[in-house]
Amino acid sequence: MKRFWITAGVEPADGGWRVTLDGKPIRTQGGNAQVLPNRALAEAMAEEWGRPGEKVAPDGFAWRDLADFAIDRVRPDREGTIATLLRYAETDTLCYRADPEDALYRRQLDLWEPLLANLEARHGVKLKPVSGVVHRPQPEAAMARLREVLAPLDDFTLAALHTLAPLAASLTVALAALEPGADPAALYAAANCEQDWQAALWGWEQEAERNRAAKLAAFEAAARFAGLVRG
Secondary structure (H helix, E strand, C coil): CECCCCCEEEEEECCEEEEEECCEECECCCCCECCECCHHHHHHHHHHHCCCCCECCHHHCHHHHHHHHHHHHHHHHHHHHHHHHHHHHHCCHHHEECCCCCHHHHHHHHHHHHHHHHHHHHHCCCCCCEECCCCCCCCHHHHHHHHHHHCCCCHHHHHHHHHHHHHHCCHHHHHHCCCCCCCHHHHHHHHCHHHHHHHHHHCCCHHHHHHHHHHHHHHHHHHHHHHHHHC
């Protein structure tokens, strides 16, 4: 899109902060006031708007899109958002393993068991791994506990999870990305280990490699957004 503003700034507003373009506050794509939870996030988003150039790629506003989703979609339907996220625990990729005799199985154990152990230690949630790709329901107690973990999260963090979980096909990985000191690239690689394993054996197709890079960039952006939200 053609750049229609000169400067991007921030200012306090309604108990939070907002981004301004040439002194005028931004509204969400849904028409709501875009009030952000803290100054750090507002300043990061102002930098997003402040990139140089007469034309700006519409897909270059990952943090704006996440903030708008939090305000326009999560806030009016938190229960729906949480229900969607819980589906990524029911079908969590970390719980669907190769057959034990498959060489990939050992790689999955090395990468995935620490993440599942961390989920249990940090949140009191024990998910059940299985071999194969046939869906097996997770224990009701685990799903109920995950709902308790998600319920108190703010709208902006839930919006970040709504991006992280689908990209990883894993709520376990998405929650791990919220933790202080998390390594988003390593977490995405863990979730993507089967594709990476196959690529290591047979080589990357150019389109698959581009898709992986784009998904990793989106995962890292959402993780950084969540970090800014949570301070």
